Amino acid sequence: LARKPSIFEIIVIGNEILSGAVLDTNSNWLADRLYKLGVHLRRITIVRDDLKEISSAIRDAVKRGAEWIITSGGLGPTFDDKTLQGVSIATKKPIALNKEAVEMLKERYEKLKEMGVIESAELTEARLKMARLPRGAKPLRNREGSAPGVILKYRKTWIACLPGVPRELKDIFMNELEPLIRDRVTALKRRRLWITVRGVPESTLSPYIDEVLSKHQKVYIKSHPQGIEDGISKVVLEILSEDVSEQNADEAVKKAGIDLIDILKSLGAKEITRSEEKPL
Amino acid sequence: LARKPSIFEIIVIGNEILSGAVLDTNSNWLADRLYKLGVHLRRITIVRDDLKEISSAIRDAVKRGAEWIITSGGLGPTFDDKTLQGVSIATKKPIALNKEAVEMLKERYEKLKEMGVIESAELTEARLKMARLPRGAKPLRNREGSAPGVILKYRKTWIACLPGVPRELKDIFMNELEPLIRDRVTALKRRRLWITVRGVPESTLSPYIDEVLSKHQKVYIKSHPQGIEDGISKVVLEILSEDVSEQNADEAVKKAGIDLIDILKSLGAKEITRSEEKPL
Numbered sequence: 001l002a003r004k005p006s007i008f009e010i011i012v013i014g015n016e017i018l019s020g021a022v023l024d025t026n027s028n029w030l031a032d033r034l035y036k037l038g039v040h041l042r043r044i045t046i047v048r049d050d051l052k053e054i055s056s057a058i059r060d061a062v063k064r065g066a067e068w069i070i071t072s073g074g075l076g077p078t079f080d081d082k083t084l085q086g087v088s089i090a091t092k093k094p095i096a097l098n099k100e101a102v103e104m105l106k107e108r109y110e111k112l113k114e115m116g117v118i119e120s121a122e123l124t125e126a127r128l129k130m131a132r133l134p135r136g137a138k139p140l141r142n143r144e145g146s147a148p149g150v151i152l153k154y155r156k157t158w159i160a161c162l163p164g165v166p167r168e169l170k171d172i173f174m175n176e177l178e179p180l181i182r183d184r185v186t187a188l189k190r191r192r193l194w195i196t197v198r199g200v201p202e203s204t205l206s207p208y209i210d211e212v213l214s215k216h217q218k219v220y221i222k223s224h225p226q227g228i229e230d231g232i233s234k235v236v237l238e239i240l241s242e243d244v245s246e247q248n249a250d251e252a253v254k255k256a257g258i259d260l261i262d263i264l265k266s267l268g269a270k271e272i273t274r275s276e277e278k279p280l
Numbered sequence: 281l282a283r284k285p286s287i288f289e290i291i292v293i294g295n296e297i298l299s300g301a302v303l304d305t306n307s308n309w310l311a312d313r314l315y316k317l318g319v320h321l322r323r324i325t326i327v328r329d330d331l332k333e334i335s336s337a338i339r340d341a342v343k344r345g346a347e348w349i350i351t352s353g354g355l356g357p358t359f360d361d362k363t364l365q366g367v368s369i370a371t372k373k374p375i376a377l378n379k380e381a382v383e384m385l386k387e388r389y390e391k392l393k394e395m396g397v398i399e400s401a402e403l404t405e406a407r408l409k410m411a412r413l414p415r416g417a418k419p420l421r422n423r424e425g426s427a428p429g430v431i432l433k434y435r436k437t438w439i440a441c442l443p444g445v446p447r448e449l450k451d452i453f454m455n456e457l458e459p460l461i462r463d464r465v466t467a468l469k470r471r472r473l474w475i476t477v478r479g480v481p482e483s484t485l486s487p488y489i490d491e492v493l494s495k496h497q498k499v500y501i502k503s504h505p506q507g508i509e510d511g512i513s514k515v516v517l518e519i520l521s522e523d524v525s526e527q528n529a530d531e532a533v534k535k536a537g538i539d540l541i542d543i544l545k546s547l548g549a550k551e552i553t554r555s556e557e558k559p560l
Contacts, residue, residue: 020312032300044326126486206406
């Protein structure tokens with residue numbers, strides 16, 4: 001029963017994130033998918049397009065015992081797309097042209113030529129770069145762009161590399177990677193309940209949350225203060241539970257929710273809303 | 281002249297980010313501010329509300345030689361607000377009640393009582409928790425919420441802790457932290473230019489970017505593919521330069537921009553837009 005969900009880490013690669021030019025939404029999207037899959041996302045690391053940074057981030061995640069590492073970004077045709085080279089350094093698997101990936105690129109550029117997007121479907125050096133994978137890696141078909149995703153196993157860790165363009169990342173994750181993950185992980189069922197309360201500030205609530213937590217050992221409660229609106233404080237409370245059984249998780253969350261709502265009423269809450277969808 | 285900008289790392293703390301419940305926008309906002317300050321943001325790490333995770337993330341950043349670590353989140357009154365305890369473990373500075381922080385909280389809760397938000401301004405244990413800082417730390421006034429920010433020096437590294445509520449984080453950063461940073465860092469002047477091009481895909485552009493880069497050694501060019509719209513590929517090119525002199529950075533970016541636009545025209549671009557504000 002004390003089954004532990006598989007440990008995941010995400011590594012986001014791109015100078016544009018660290019310079020503040022681009023807001024990274026990929027890791028949030030992936031985090032939500034992994035949460036729903038029932039696995040444990042332990043850490044997200046965002047590094048520059050730099051071989052030392054990429055390879056050390058991967059090595060550190062492997063050392064920490066990550067069972068899965070998902071990277072985002074750095075798979076494209078330009079000089080600063082360095083993810084696969086970074087993976088190659090971290091895993092000591094040399095880069096080589098991958099036939100299956102070459103076929104994917106050939107199909108892709110022929111299609112783009114037919115569509116009139118490009119003039120020549122020739123596999124130039126820049127295009128072939130996207131088919132140079134660490135030895136033993138498998139390409140993952142990209143239906144929304146050119147660079148294939150990549151998956152490989154290094155010791156006990158699966159490393160999956162996805163492109164940084166959100167549409168492409170989502171396509172490969174949903175159609176190619178998620179089925180592979182499902183078959184290979186230990187997962188738990190999760191239930192989440194949200195309670196929004198107006199009129200009881202977080203610092204007043206805090207000891208009562210501890211009380212609910214010690215009574216309901218199977219849940220975790222997180223409070224998200226939302227500041228003060230029209231002189232009334234607003235807090236969103238998130239009640240979570242995970243279990244091998246969905247029913248157990250569901251019951252734990254509901255029971256804790258009932259107790260919490262009773263307490264909020266006794267504390268003079270002005271408004272209480274209960275929701276299964278996140279109100280944030 | 282080869283002055284190196286000070287190295288920063290950001291550590292974001294919060295289960296809600298790793299479960300996908302909340303999109304972290306704090307690190308993007310901070311990254312943009314640090315970019316404009318002219319310092320070097322090397323890495324962002326996002327960890328759970330877990331003492332081992334928080335303290336090891338801080339220790340690792342110190343070991344990597346970060347001159348500044350900015351944390352976001354985990355300063356509130358609840359049991360899972362663990363940032364200061366994590367800092368205490370990482371720096372071996374014991375937690376103690378900080379008089380200045382107690383004064384800030386007293387003022388804050390008296391004001392909230394006057395406003396009718398709370399019934400009692402009593403400094404309960406949960407409220408006092410926010411004034412328990414690692415020894416030697418200074419509180420940073422929070423005008424938008426209760427938990428003060430915190431700054432301390434550990435060996436050669438400044439560690440600044442900000443609350444996770446975006447409005448509070450921004451207030452403390454702008455009014456309290458940024459002036460302290462400005463006085464203590466080595467910074468460069470930065471200029472950035474954006475060129476949006478339609479009709480030349482990234483894989484075609486790639487070798488020409490390399491060409492511009494080898495001619496203009498003082499710039500860095502990053503391409504952001506935007507996919508295909510109405511059968512035409514769209515790419516956003518970012519040209520960056522940094523220098524002790526703003527004029528030098530400005531000239532470098534402009535000259536590279538002129539060459540790049542000439543090349544884009546010769547490659548048959550259907551539309552080229554030049555902008556100093558980010559078009560993403």
